[in-house]
Amino acid sequence: MTEPVIALNDATVTVANQTKILKGLNLEIFPGDFITVLGTNGAGKSTLFNAISGDLELSSGTISYQGKNITNLPAVKRTAFLARVFQDPKMGTAPRMTVAENLLLAEKRGFHRGLKNRHLTAEKLAYYREITAKMGNNLEDRLETAAGSLSGGQRQALSFLMAIQVKPELLLLDEHTAALDPKTSAQLMDATNHQVVDNQLTALMITHNLADALKYGNRLIVLHAGEIVLDVKNQDKDQLTEEDLLEYFVH
Template structure:
């Protein structure tokens, strides 16, 4: 039995008015897990992600990364092993920098950065061309375009590539296709699945799409009132139906 990459032990978040958002949550994330995360609004999904990323500190309990307690490690320090893609395509990219410059910036995630000329070599541009071509939305032909001029789908695809081009220890996908039209969403989900599975990434993906939750990943959890009420993987996950999943939302 392998040790988990991340482990939350009695993880609790209580806000000023006394409301408990995460309720003594015990949750292990194993290497190469691709976990889809479901739950109603207020179930604790975003809080779970904020705790993992370091944007929110626990009230009680602890969080470990490869056996080391990182409960008080700030978010900026966690970028060396963690990446996140948000629902809003505008987050995660620098709008005045070109697509290529954003990709160059992302290569330095978690490392020390120095001021230097942003001119890119022909070899580097060729690499970025091949990288962006894998997404299939014409992003490869807009490498020298300011990111703020891209469509929402292209900008979100860029955010995803920036999060994954340097393999993170944990990838958080925070409803990263929710703001996109159905065709663009399907396109990005296919690219996401390919990247995660082929590169053996450890990932959590929040989604409200039951079909996506059942289709993608090796494991599925449902949160309710800050607790995990369902945690299935592999064959048990494959046997789940949308009708069975809906039962966890009717009485939430």
Template sequence: MVETKLRLDHATVIVNQGQPGEKTILDDVSLTLMPEDFVTVLGSNGAGKSTLFNVIAGSLPLTSGSLFLGEHDVTHLNEAQRTKFLARVFQDPKLGTAPRMTVVENMLLAERRGLRRRLKNRGLTEAKRAEYAKVTATMGNGLSDRLDMAAGDLSGGQRQALSFLMATQLRPEVLLLDEHTAALDPKTSTQLMQVSDRRIHEEKLTALMITHHLEDAIEYGNRLIIMSEGKISLDVSGEEKKKLTVTDLLNYFNRY
């Protein structure tokens, strides 16, 4: 029997509980991810996508329900504690990097994700530098030529590529891609999406990706879910997902 990677059981989030403005923003959601699942997540604004990610990341507590990593109950771990097994790339390239630190310094920092960080002895050896040059070269956007440049001076695409590399550097148990290509121009977005897909498969990562690009939701991943009013309204995988078209998804959204 294959052990599950991540499991949400009856996850519910209610804001302003007991007050006139009480609202359920995640409504009894149960979701199971198997190892190496790559799930694309669709939904209109306010559907619950970001709430789902915030719950998994630990930045938003559950009102009720549970979260398991494998067989371990991680419901009550805080956001910092979850960085030991989880990484997230946000839509804004500025959120994933330290702007005044160089590319190599950011990558060294990422290697200590979930550990106590030290300011002394950053540990940059020639071998480590060569390793970083090799991995940044896989992004195909000139990042490998800017290892000593401050992250804040990179282009948006390069900075987001660095954020993605930092998130996947230690092969997290769960990777959350939170519209990570949305702020980029079409060419850069396509390039980063292709690199992301390749790295997810090569590293055998388990990932969820929020996107508003219907074509990307169909093309990438082995599974697709649609959220509506805090619930998962559609969950397809395998051959059923492969048969989906953009028209199918548009028709589905028009019904809700």
């Protein structure tokens, strides 16, 4: 049987007032899974991502990476196998560095990163032009532009490309299209899907868009009050409708 990339076993997160944000959650994420994650505000979605990334300690339970216990592994060391794209386009890029320089910096994820010896060869620039062209928003024409001068959609596309520049074992997409207008959001979502599928990435994506949750990925989970109340994949997922999912929000 295939070993999960990440496994959470009885994962519990309790805050100071003894409220449990995650309640003994169990989740196995397998290679090639593209999991869309739904849930109301306060359901535990961001807490789940923070626990996986190491930004939040578990109160009890364990997290494993390829069978190895990483429950106490610091967040900075998890970047060697994990990447995350946040909702805010400003969070994933260095604003004063150019698009090309940001991509070069991303190639050092998981290692010591400095600003010295930024070798932007003609070959490297040609490669960056090729990969940015796949995002469909003219980012390839802005390689020498500072990231802070990009549109929100272009900057978020850059954040996404930086996250997959060194292929992560797990990609966390934390509502990465939510801050964009509908047209730009749809464009980035389509590009995201192509990149995840073409590069055989393993990904979790939080979304509040029911249509996107149904359209993309091979698997869907719904969180409620810190627990997984629905976990479906493949054909079972394909048979779901938005009305089916709304039931989990109504009740």
